[in-house]
Amino acid sequence: MDQNKAPLLEALADYHRLDRYGFTPPGHRQGRGADPRTLEIMGSDPFRDDVLSTAGVDDRKSSGEFLSKAEELMAEAVGADKAFFSTCGSSLSVKASILAVTKGSGDLLIGRDAHKSVVAGIILSGLQPRWIRPLWDRDLHIAHPPSPEEVEKMWQRYPDAAAALITSPTPYGTCADIEKIAEICHSRGKPLIIDEAWGAHLPFHDRLPTWAMDAGADICVVSVHKMGMGFEQGSIYHLQGNLVDPVRLSQCADLLSTTSANVMIYAAIDGWRRQMVQEGQSLLEKALHLADSVRTDIDAMDGLHVLGPELIRAEASHDFDPLHVLIDVAELGISGYQAIDWLRANCRIDLGLNDHRRIEATLSQSDDDQTTERLLTGLQELIEAAPEMPKPPKVQLPEPEDLEMETVLLPRDAFFGPVENVPAEEAVGRIAAEQITPYPPGVPAILPGERINAAVVDYLRTGATAGMVLPDPADPTVKTIRVVAHQRDQ
Numbered sequence: 213m214d215q216n217k218a219p220l221l222e223a224l225a226d227y228h229r230l231d232r233y234g235f236t237p238p239g240h241r242q243g244r245g246a247d248p249r250t251l252e253i254m255g256s257d258p259f260r261d262d263v264l265s266t267a268g269v270d271d272r273k274s275s276g277e278f279l280s281k282a283e284e285l286m287a288e289a290v291g292a293d294k295a296f297f298s299t300c301g302s303s304l305s306v307k308a309s310i311l312a313v314t315k316g317s318g319d320l321l322i323g324r325d326a327h328k329s330v331v332a333g334i335i336l337s338g339l340q341p342r343w344i345r346p347l348w349d350r351d352l353h354i355a356h357p358p359s360p361e362e363v364e365k366m367w368q369r370y371p372d373a374a375a376a377l378i379t380s381p382t383p384y385g386t387c388a389d390i391e392k393i394a395e396i397c398h399s400r401g402k403p404l405i406i407d408e409a410w411g412a413h414l415p416f417h418d419r420l421p422t423w424a425m426d427a428g429a430d431i432c433v434v435s436v437h438k439m440g441m442g443f444e445q446g447s448i449y450h451l452q453g454n455l456v457d458p459v460r461l462s463q464c465a466d467l468l469s470t471t472s473a474n475v476m477i478y479a480a481i482d483g484w485r486r487q488m489v490q491e492g493q494s495l496l497e498k499a500l501h502l503a504d505s506v507r508t509d510i511d512a513m514d515g516l517h518v519l520g521p522e523l524i525r526a527e528a529s530h531d532f533d534p535l536h537v538l539i540d541v542a543e544l545g546i547s548g549y550q551a552i553d554w555l556r557a558n559c560r561i562d563l564g565l566n567d568h569r570r571i572e573a574t575l576s577q578s579d580d581d582q583t584t585e586r587l588l589t590g591l592q593e594l595i596e597a598a599p600e601m602p603k604p605p606k607v608q609l610p611e612p613e614d615l616e617m618e619t620v621l622l623p624r625d626a627f628f629g630p631v632e633n634v635p636a637e638e639a640v641g642r643i644a645a646e647q648i649t650p651y652p653p654g655v656p657a658i659l660p661g662e663r664i665n666a667a668v669v670d671y672l673r674t675g676a677t678a679g680m681v682l683p684d685p686a687d688p689t690v691k692t693i694r695v696v697a698h699q700r701d702q
């Protein structure tokens with residue numbers, strides 16, 4: 213195929229060139245009717261390109277096949293059999309993948325460090341999760357992806373499970389040994405799904421961790437907006453091999469998707485794929501080079517430590533994406549929450565992942581010396597300001613064993629059945645009816661169906677006091693927790 217083509221972008225250009233006009237949604241008619249005060253801030257360009265996909269960019273029968281051609285080009289570019297674009301983030305793509313590998317019931321093996329969207333897929337599907345233990349790092353208090361040995365153990369215990377699902381890279385940039393895990397799954401004729409939301413760029417540079425399709429995964433989900441050059445919500449799920457029916461997969465996505473997909477999201481994915489094929493290696497080379505020097509510079513700063521080699525060990529992760537610049541701020545005597553808030557308030561810099569002792573900057577091909585200079589200057593100012601900051605409240609960190617609470621009820625039944633809100637201390641011993649997720653990174657500490665223990669409640673309550681954000685429980689302060697009502701909790 214001609215990878216110099218970008219069918220969706222070209223069709224959008226034609227739409228404008230031919231001066232098409234639709235008496236259809238979107239009602240703003242390419243911005244004609246939009247409020248001038250809105251246009252003043254947003255500009256007219258986003259409205260101009262917000263056109264219908266079918267009966268807009270393409271005709272009502274999609275006879276131009278622009279979307280399917282763009283998807284074929286994507287699949288070819290990364291060596292997948294098929295690629296499907298989605299405008300609802302990896303959050304939709306992982307749910308569709310979960311539904312597609314099951315028959316609506318049964319067991320699924322899942323790394324317990326899964327994102328909350330995976331848990332949402334479990335709640336919706338009614339599946340029984342069989343949690344694969346991640347490699348808990350007792351010193352760093354982070355979860356590394358599960359080892360192949362743990363996956364093998366789980367297959368021995370649950371040989372009838374439908375598939376295995378692993379997150380790699382994690383939001384910390386740490387990666388699983390996907391090749392070995394895929395071999396283990398395939399030796400049983402079972403598919404492996406990789407939630408590679410953080411890995412859209414991996415196929416395009418050989419110094420980056422192995423891309424899941426090259427490592428033999430059957431389905432691989434990526435967020436183009438995270439490490440690629442797509443708009444927010446742009447995601448692709450890739451498929452290869454014959455263990456998953458492509459029709460079922462796309463029909464499962466159809467069950468969950470919007471019928472009004474945003475063409476701009478699709479077109480940006482199309483353009484990014486062409487850019488990656490033509491220039492990915494050199495753009496990512498530049499980004500990796502920049503990351504190397506930024507990591508060295510930050511690590512040399514007083515009181516800051518950039519995590520690197522300690523993340524890759526026999527008992528840690530298999531590989532690591534250096535574009536995740538994970539910085540330990542504990543020596544400054546402040547928490548990651550304080551550091552993030554201070555950088556936003558004083559330097560107008562936002563960082564993503566943060567926890568009781570770390571902050572993370574993700575670098576991309578968009579960064580250069582100028583943008584990273586802002587980061588370095590901000591961090592230097594943070595170091596100078598830290599002694600004046602209040603001592604952070606202590607977060608009671610649970611032991612790894614405490615985080616592995618027993619699942620005693622199907623997550624769907626716990627979530628949808630009768631519930632009650634009880635004071636947090638009374639929730640100990642009860643079955644959770646909601647998920648409670650420190651965000652970021654978005655890995656739930658409590659899941660519906662799990663029997664709650666005191667250590668995790670203490671962790672969340674002290675975390676919330678220290679600045680941890682918990683977006684999903686009914687009470688984000690965790691003074692109360694939603695549990696399964698007593699009449700069912702016997």
Ligand SMILES: Cc1ncc(COP(=O)(O)O)c(C=O)c1O
Nearest residue numbers: 301302303327329379407409435
């Ligand atoms: C591991 C992982 N999976 C899935 C998602 C969901 O991705 P999206 O925001 O594209 O819906 C995220 C988002 O942070 C994530 O970190």
